[in-house]
Amino acid sequence: MLQTRFALLALSLGALSTHALADELVATRPGVMCVSADALARLTLPSGDSRTHAATTTPELQGLAASGGCIDIQPGMRVTVQKAFKNTAVVTYRPAGAQSDQTFVVPNIDFAQTTGGAATTGAATGSATPAAAQAAPASASAAATPRSAAAAPGLAQGYRVAQHIPASDRAGTFLEILEDARITPGLHKTLWGSGAGTDGLPDGVSHAPLLNAQVRLVSAADTVLASRKLDYPLASLEAAPLHGLPSPTWFLTIDATAPMGSYSGPGTEMLVPAQSGLEAVRYTSAQGEAAPLVLARTGKADWKIVPARAGGIEEIEDVFCANADGDNFVTTYRTYRFVDGKWQAASRQLRGLWESDRQFPARPDFP
Structure with a gap:
């Protein structure tokens, strides 16, 4: 079917x-x-x-x-x-x-x-x-119903609506991803994770710099309620597979892959339009500091959703490695948990190199 x-x-x-x-x-x-x-x-x-x-x-x-x-x-x-x-x-x-x-x-x-x-x-x-x-498939991580330029409210010149997704709220709003009109659905898949930029555009298409993607919230009456300009041309939305959260939650993934290097790749934020609009959900560290919750997949970073140790909403395990000094590396193991209505993080660091071509760390490695 x-x-x-x-x-x-x-x-x-x-x-x-x-x-x-x-x-x-x-x-x-x-x-x-x-x-x-x-x-x-x-x-x-x-x-x-x-x-x-x-x-x-x-x-x-x-x-x-x-x-x-x-x-x-x-x-x-x-x-x-x-x-x-x-x-x-x-x-x-x-x-x-x-x-x-x-x-x-x-x-x-x-x-x-x-x-x-x-x-x-x-x-x-x-x-x-x-x-x-018929409509073309959307990104590798989420599919959506594209809209024509005529049907999309306030669509800036040079953009197309790459995704148009019901936000699953009582108001009947929609989330949209706008991308450069030259990026067809098929080309989106080809460019994703490649870092190719305009070098990946086919012959006969303008190779002017690509417009950066946008995410926006649109009412059931086609009024733009909020919009946000992103820092890269490719982005995608999908429902966050987290169960029991108080409001519909979305993963916004922005492809920040560079042509070379092991520290770049797609970064995933959480969006909760009912609470924080189009801004990334923030987490609180054990030290009480707040920061946007961003999950990276690079040559030295990866993450996955796991069942909660004490039951309830799933946890997110996040591992990333960075240069410490000279030729030395430090790897951070972080667990995000939804506690008392907000995301909290617990982290531990160990000396040593971890890269994403290795097996994902075992659960006991995470706090």
């Missing part, structure tokens, strides 16, 4: 990439989940049932499903339907490279294969192909 990534926990949206992909999915699973509210209206049966699912659903879930959007399913990715309703289903999906499953409420749209290679439906209200709702 091809699924529309819509938020049960919080979500990321994306899109069907090719008809061949749709055919492949139809061949392996009986049905395809797709697209937009418009497609949902055109492709469901007059009774409101989809062709393979018949059960009742709640207005809340139906509203989520009607928002639409398809995720790009690559070969080898497993999607499991946990529960099927009339026009929605609860599915789990594990992106490539992820360590845990993500859960979404998605709309059900069924397509039947045709000899022409395109996936179509035989719904009584008309037929359509996925091309009507």
Whole structure:
């Protein structure tokens, strides 16, 4: 099944990439989940049932499903339907490279294969192909429903909306990533983590310096509520896979990879729009000092989410190595915990070199 990534926990949206992909999915699973509210209206049966699912659903879930959007399913990715309703289903999906499953409420749209290679439906209200709702996949770490320049409020010249994601709040707001319009979804994937910059742009495209990405919060009425300019051209958003936090939380990853060197790479911040807008969540050290919580993945830094030792919200283990003096190195082992409504950090340092091509440190290494 091809699924529309819509938020049960919080979500990321994306899109069907090719008809061949749709055919492949139809061949392996009986049905395809797709697209937009418009497609949902055109492709469901007059009774409101989809062709393979018949059960009742709640207005809340139906509203989520009607928002639409398809995720790009690559070969080898497993999607499991946990529960099927009339026009929605609860599915789990594990992106490539992820360590845990993500859960979404998605709309059900069924397509039947045709000899022409395109996936179509035989719904009584008309037929359509996925091309009507086609959009390119977003970044390597999150997918989203791109918006046209005409539909995006206050879009500055030279930008495109790379991601448009429901913020999962009661106000119905959206989070957006804006990137240089020359960075197509496919090029975004190619450039991510390469440090190539304009050298990675294809021939025939202006090689003027790339515009830095922006993140913004947009109301349900398409009013820009807040915006923030980032320091690099590439960025992505995904729902933070942390359970039990009081407000929807997002990972904003900014690709700061340089062409050379082992100290640069993507850095991930936490955003909690309901509490701190678009500013990075801050943590408090054992010494009482506050600083933005930023998690780096470089040649000398890595992090991962782990179950809490005492139960509750997951913890984040963060390891990074830096030159101390001369040829000596010091490695910092840090654990972030959500305690009494805020993130707190405990750290320990040991002399010695650690690099990310090694195994991630064992749990006892972290305080």
